[in-house]
Amino acid sequence: MLRSSRNPFLLYFLHRGLDTNTYGVPNLLLLVRHLNSLATPINGEKPSKDDYFAAIHHISNIVRRDIYMERTLNKVRISINSELVYRVLRACSNSGTESLRFFNWARTHHPSYHPTIVECEELVRTLARSKKYESMWKILQQMHANHNLTISPDTLCFIVEEYGRHGLVDQAIEIFNKAPKIFQCQQTVHLYNSLLFSLCEVKLFHGAYALIRRMIRKGMVPDKRTYAILVNGWCSAGKMREAQQFLEEMSRKGFNPPVRGRDLLVEGLLNAGYIESAKDMVRKMIKEGFCPDVSTFNSLLEAIAKFGEVEFCIDLYHEVCRLGLVPDINTYKVLIPAVSKVGRIDEAFRLLHNSIEDGHRPFPSLYAPIVKGMCRNGQFDDALCFFSEMKVKGHPPNRPVYTMLITMCGRGGRFVEAANYLMEMTELGLTPISRCFDLVTDGLKNCGKHDLAKKIEHLEVSLRGV
Secondary structure, three states: OOOOOOOHHHHOOOOOOOOOOOOOOOOHHHHHHHHHHHHOOHHHOOOOHHHHHHHHHHHHHHHHHOOOHHHHHHOOOOOOOHHHHHHHHHHOOOOHHHHHHHHHHHHHHOOOOOOOHHHHHHHHHHHHHOOOHHHHHHHHHHHHHHHOOOOOHHHHHHHHHHHHHOOOHHHHHHHHHHHHHHOOOOOOHHHHHHHHHHHHHOOOHHHHHHHHHHHHHOOOOOOHHHHHHHHHHHHHOOOHHHHHHHHHHHHHOOOOOOOOHHHHHHHHHHHHOOHHHHHHHHHHHHHOOOOOOHHHHHHHHHHHHHOOOHHHHHHHHHHHHHOOOOOOHHHHHHHHHHHHHOOOHHHHHHHHHHHHHOOOOOOHHHHHHHHHHHHHOOOHHHHHHHHHHHHHOOOOOOHHHHHHHHHHHHHOOOHHHHHHHHHHHHHOOOOOOHHHHHHHHHHHHHOOOHHHHHHHHHHHHHHHOO
C-alpha cells in the first residue's frame, strides 16, 4: 500500500515528456445526441446499450485524436461516473498521455466524481505500457493520499513485467524488494514469476535461476508459469541443454512441473521459432510411446501448418490418437482448414466426422473451409450439396460463410447459384456486402441473365435505400 509522498517513488521516475496526437474532431452533434441520452433519459426511458457504447466510442475518439480534448469535452453535457471513465480509459489503453489528460479532466471538472481503484489501475497499466513511469507513480501517490486507494497485487505484477519488457530490470527488482514495505504486497509466487519474466526478458538467466532457488528456500512451490517462463527464455536463447537440465534438476528435488517437462521444452522451442527441433522432440516422444499434452500438440500443429507442412500434421495427428491423446475442438480448428487448403478434401471430411464423433457440434468455421476447398477443386456440385446438408442438419451458416460461397460461385462462373445464395442470405436477415452484389449483377449481365440481374439490383436498393 502507498504510504505518503515521501516514499521513495522518485527512485523509479523515468522517461519525462508528453506525446500528442493531432486529428480531426468527431461530429459533435452526433456525440451530443448520444451523451444527452445518457445524462437525461427521454420519457423516463434509459438509453439503449447501443447508444451508450456509441457515446463511449465518440468520447474515446475525442481523447485519442483531439488536440484540444478538454475544450471539446467541456462543450458536451456529459454525466461522469466511474464506469464511463473506466470504459474510456480501457478504449484508450495505447494512449498514455491522452488517457492521463482525460482522467485529470474528469477529476477536476466534475467534483461529484470520485475515482475508484478500477479506473485508477486501468490508467496505471496504460501509463506503464506507454513507459510514462513518472506520471504512473504520481497517480498512485495521489490516489493513496487523496482517496486512500491501494494498488492490487495483479497490477503490481503487471508493472514489474512492463519494466522487464522495456529493459528496465533494475527498477523491476527494486519494486519486488520493496513490495512488502511500500505496497504491503506479499512476495507471492505470482510476483516471483513477474520478476522471473523480467530477468528472462533481458537474458539474465543466472539471476533468474538464483531467484527460483530463493523462491524454494522461502518455502514456495513453483507453478507451471514458473517453469514455462524460464524454459521459454532458455529456448529463445538457444540454450536447450540448460533448459532440459533445469527441468531434470527440479524433478530430482521433487518440484515436478504440472505437465511433462518435454511438453514445456516443445512449447519453448515453438515460441523461440525452432520448428524443426520441436518436430524432432515430438517424434522422439512418440517413438518412446509418449504423446504431448493436447494444448502443446495444438500449438505444434498450428506452428507447423503455417509453414505448409500439412502432411506432417496429418501423420502426427494419427500417431498421437493411436497413443491415446483425445483431440479437442481447437485441434480440429487447426487441422481442417489446413488440409482443406491443400486440397485434401477426403482427409478434411474424415477429420470433421472424427470431431462429430468426439461430441463437437459442427460450426461454420469448421465446415466452411471444406466447402471452399471443394470449390477450388472445381467440385461445385459436391460443395453445394454438402452446404445444403449442413443446413438441413441444423448447422446454419453465418454471413462470412455466405460471402465466401457467393465469391467462390462467382469465380467459378456459377452466377445463378450465387444469386440464389445472395437472396437466401437476405431472407435470413443477413445483409450481403456491396462486393457480393457487384459480383453477382455483373456476372449475370455478362452471361445474359438480365432479368435476374435486375432483380438483384432491386434487392440491393431495397436493402440499402440507395
